[in-house]
Amino acid sequence: MAQTVLMLNRGFSTSPSAMTAIKHVTVIGGGIMGSGIAQVAAQSGYQVTLAEINEGALQTAKVSIETNLKRVAKKVHKESLEEAEKFVTNALSNLRPTMNVMEAVQSTDLVIEAVLENINVKHKLFSSIDPIAPEHAIFASNTSALSIQEIASVTKRKDRFGGLHFFNPVPVMKLLEVIRTPETSDETYGKMMAWGNTIGKTTITCKDTPGFVVNRLLGPYLNEALKMLERGVATAQDIDTAMKLGAGYPMGPFELMDYIGLDTHKIVADGWHRKFPNSHTFRPSEILETMVAEGKLGVKSGEGFYKYDKSSKL
Ligand code: NAD
Secondary structure: OHHHHHHOOOOOOOOHHHHOOOOEEEEEOOOHHHHHHHHHHHHOOOEEEEEOOOHHHHHHHHHHHHHHHHHHHHHHOOOOHHHHHHHHHHHHHOEEEEOOHHHHOOOOOEEEEOOOOOHHHHHHHHHHHOOOOOOOOEEEEOOOOOOHHHHHOOOOOHHHEEEEEOOOOOOOOOEEEEEEOOOOOHHHHHHHHHHHHHOOOEEEEEEOOOOOOHHHHHHHHHHHHHHHHHOOOOOHHHHHHHHHHHHOOOOOHHHHHHHHOHHHHHHHHHHHHHHOOOOOOOOOOHHHHHHHHOOOOEHHHOEOOOEOOOOOOO
């Protein structure tokens, strides 16, 4: 099914190499994002290899993928326990976890990198797998904020390199930002767009610019909310209520930061500040610094701008 949709490639290039359908996907990095990407690809019918360097992380990924697949199966196949079990068994049979990154890329059509957000780590990885992966294989990074062109610069396949930016939690969030650099070929771009659709995502196209679309808008918005709280304009609760009832947002900015994790938002905000040191919007927030230093990280730590009990799900 996945391949059929892919071959109906909506009028993109049909040169012989474009017809090399994506059948096998290698996901590198089995953390929060990589495990989610591997799950959705496997449940959509692709053969998936999930490669990790940390055994504990790989075990955690396996457990969380199975748990999430069961949750999806219950929803999708409400009426039939048998179909639900088949869904989980099929998806798991499509997935091969491994600790051998080099072997994982030897025979694949698409490599999606979801390792640490660090340019040196990503460069080291891509320069080591570039000579080993098949010529036709597309490389993609799930980076949130690094330049795709800069990541691709260490490879010899800059035309077969792009960004596939997923959102957390991957199985739930419908959006996939597809990023093309000036060097990404039309064929690669077409394949990434088509593949994204076959795994049930709504794709949008974005240039290789800081924060792409969502994070470029979200970063300043969340920081402005912190500044507003610091100026004493309104309480966090009232700002959240205002944005939900006045702007129709499903969550207020403080609820959203609690969900993202205040430590994660701080890393992102600090990155924006380094990029735009003269911008008032990106000046570090005292409230954020203090809360992170106190271990108030949001839902994951049980307290952020709100308090959460243990049953609160991330
Ligand atoms: P994470 O820390 O949960 O997972 C990263 C994993 O990569 C770890 O398990 C680590 O052991 C593994 N790893 C590191 N180097 C490796 C290597 N050379 N080979 C194989 N595995 C390796 O991180 P994450 O939150 O999943 O983020 C991964 C990427 O996705 C980052 O670039 C991040 O910016 C991006 N991203 C994150 C989010 C989010 O909300 N967490 C959203 C969108 C994009």
